[in-house]
Amino acid sequence: MPMETTPRRAIIIGASYAGLVAAAGLKCHGWQVRIVEKSYERSRSGGGVVVQRRMLEYLENHGVGFPGVASIPARTRQIYRPDGAVLRMPETAAAYTSWDVLLQELETVVGPEWIERGVAMTDIPDWGALGTVEFTDGTTDTADVVIAADGIGSLSRRLLLPGISPEYAGYVAWRGMIDESDLTSATVDAFCDTLSSFQGERTTILLYEVPGEDGSLEKGRRRINWVWYENMPAGPRLSALMTDSAGYEHRTTVARNKLTPVTRSYMEKLAAEELSAPFAEVVLQTPEPFLQKIEDLTIPRLVFGRVVLIGDAASLVRPHIGSGTAKAVDDAIHLATALSEPCDEDLSCLAAWEHTRLNDHYGLADYAKAIARRLKLGTDAAG
Ligand SMILES: Cc1cc2nc3c(=O)[nH]c(=O)nc-3n(C[C@H](O)[C@H](O)[C@H](O)COP(=O)(O)OP(=O)(O)OC[C@H]3O[C@@H](n4cnc5c(N)ncnc54)[C@H](O)[C@@H]3O)c2cc1C
The missing domain is CATH 3.50.50.60 (FAD/NAD(P)-binding domain)
Incomplete structure (x- = not known):
């Protein structure tokens, strides 16, 4: 026995x-x-995220059913140049999903009843x-x-x-996610199925599509996730940006609905000065951008x-x-x-x-x- x-x-x-x-x-x-x-609730603080094939394969190989992550592959990499030219090359690397969609699916795999909130x-x-x-x-x-x-x-x-x-690395990431339905069709077309980037004088932005909040993969019902880096020395300006509308200075992240009107206008001015048109539209139309310090x-x-x-x-x-x-x-x-x-x-x-x-x-x-x-x-x- x-x-x-x-x-x-x-x-x-x-x-x-x-x-x-x-x-x-x-x-x-x-x-x-x-x-x-x-936390009592699942985090909604993240943005887009690469789907990790290794994780899916590992779980599958060990007999754990994964319901299947809704994701969008970036088929092309586009580099927008300050002179208006766009370099395009095939992109084979990754499929993207969103933080909220992935966490929800992982919870399903583990069994939500196992999580003590x-x-x-x-x-x-x-x-x-x-x-x-x-x-x-x-x-x-x-x-x-x-x-x-x-x-x-x-x-x-x-x-x-x-x-x-x-340790603070000396730069911040402005981040956000916007429904494609809030953008002009020209901008949605420009970024469809791509990983796109633009390097300006002082900043670098990267964006890609992720599923809609309901997991939708249909063009026009997806979202665009963006992350935009700006060098920012430690000091009073950084402290002011990391301080939320209630006056609290955050160590790492100022969450979605917490940027002060002054911080928001600073970001909007920067977008208008730095970014080429479709990127600026994405940033300026995003309802709830957030801000993160980059740390090592x-x-x-x-x-x-x-x-x-x-x-x-x-x-x-x-x-x-x-x-x-x-x-x-x-x-x-x-x-x-x-x-x-x-x-x-x-x-x-x-x-x-x-x-x-x-x-x-x-x-x-x-x-x-x-x-x-x-x-x-x-x-x-x-x-
Ligand atoms: C605001 C934010 C947004 C991000 N967005 C993205 C993104 O969009 N894409 C991406 O690839 N990466 C993102 N990252 C990075 C990402 O979080 C990590 O690289 C990675 O996913 C590691 O996750 P983790 O589980 O180690 O940590 P986290 O995701 O930070 O999770 C830690 C968890 O531990 C819980 N916890 C903390 N302290 C305690 C405690 N004392 N007792 C019980 N529970 C506790 C927290 O509530 C949280 O749920 C983001 C990070 C932050 C801070």
């Missing part, structure tokens, strides 16, 4: 990209997972040695592994590596006793190589694979995973910085 074994158990902190992919991966290997998420981790006692975490309501829980997927402002990282925090972060360790950091909690890569989410997916699915092996009390099965992932994090961070320098973005591009 086969021996019954108790399923191993993981607590996952954060139900966003990294946490949900890790949960789906571990469930493939028979783990029990408890996912805690401090409104529960925040507040402490990791004993530097993670016991796999115990504390929550807002004062309760504690212990598991074989705790996966900290709590994002850019990660409390886990701050508790385990006090003194290490993200790499850390020396990912495993702390029974606690493992993944995704943005573990490192940040500048967005130019579409790798924030790719890195989160790789962290999560390789972690699930590593944890599928029998492992001793010290989790030594994670040593190879940590080594490989750290190499990847450092490599990606360096590559993305090199691209930023080529685009003349950031403090290290000066001179």
